[in-house]
Amino acid sequence: MSSLSIEQLFGVKGYVAAVTGGSSGLGFMISKGLVTNGANVYLIDLPTEPIEEKVAGLNELGRSSGGTAYGLPCDVTDKDAVARVATFIAERESHLDILISNAGIRRDPPVQCNVLSASLTELQESMWSARPSDWADTFCVNTTAHYFLSVALLPLLAAASELNLGGGRQGRSEGRGVIVITSSCASMHNATNVDLTSYATSKAATDHLVRLLAAKFRKFYVRVAGINPGFVPSKMNPVGEEGNMFSSLFDQVPAKRAGNEEDIAGAIMYLVSRAGAYVNGVSLCVDGGRVLVANGQE
Structure with a gap:
């Protein structure tokens, strides 16, 4: 029986990846992890985001590993724009080893309340203040966009899976040709300090989408x-900032802290490399044990 080194098990050097929502939060953490380990990353984000600035930083980071980054502006809710991104990558690459479909949004009700302590009137007022358009936008980004992006890039991902790497090895045996979709541990528990219903529902749909696509x-x-993921710093979740609605809950997580860059990058490196090549159709909770204590939490 052969024994693989850590580099062979978790290596992504030379892999081609695309990361949506890649210029901030989880997406940038993931992009950094991939580039640092020698992958070539197409960083995809809204035209209003600082894409070129982040790409320049990634390319500096990748000097020692050979990893590179290239920025692509795209609104992932625009099906035609997604098709253009797929065409752009196909014109430059014979395959795509990794798709990190990460872009997401959260739209809280304009009127907020603590669900546990609110009166019936306060709870109804908060929940009723949610706008139908917020629900539609949330599902469009958090669920539907993953579907169309995965379908648009399927031929390139399949080409990666079928790569002939020599010695009887195919790309699929090295973990190539993989989609990782960012959901949230909110899909697995009942948030009680604020009404996250539209967000959590969209993420639960995303969890099932993972299985459907697989x-x-x-x-x-x-x-x-x-x-x-659980509590990890992002625009959506400004960990450490005063007034963050979740700050009082960090010490109640079994890990006694928020997540960090290494936690997220490590999970991704496992799923997209040889180490995770036999993993398919499942979701990995990276939350420090948040869901173990979250239901009914004060």
């Missing part, structure tokens, strides 16, 4: 996995 792509062994 089943549909199984013939080509394009793997689909999900990650369900």
Whole structure:
């Protein structure tokens, strides 16, 4: 039986990756992890985001590893824009080893309340203040966009899975041809300090989408996995900032802290490399144990 080194198990050097929402938060953490380990990353984000600035930083970071970054502006809710991104990458790459479909939003009700302590009137007022457009936008970004992006890039991902690497090895045996979709541990518990219903519901739908896509792509062994992060710094969750609605809960997480860059990058490196090549159709909760204590939490 052969024994693989850490580099062989978790290595992504030379892999081609695309990361949506890649210029901030989780997406940038993931992009940094990939570039630092020698991957070539297409960083995809809204045109209003500082894409070129982040790409320049990534390319500086990748000097020692050979990793590179290239910025692509795209609104992932625009099906035609997603198709253009797929065409752009296909014109430059023969395959795509990794798709990190990470872009997401949260739209809280304008009128907020503590769900546990609110009166019936206060709870109804808060929940009723949610706008139908916020629900539609949340599902469009958090669920539907993952679907169309995965479908648009399927031929390139399948080509990665089918790569002939020599010695009887195919790309799929090295973990190539994988989609990782960012969900949230909010899909797995009942948030009680604030009404996150539209966000949590969209993420629960995303968890099921992971399984649906994995089943549909199984013939080509394009793997689909999900990650369900807990408290991790992002625009959506400004960990450490005064007034953050979740700050009082950090010490109640079994890990006694918020997540960090290494926690997220480590989970991704496992799923997209040889180490995770036999993992398909599942979601990995990266939350420090948040869901173990979250239901009914004060």
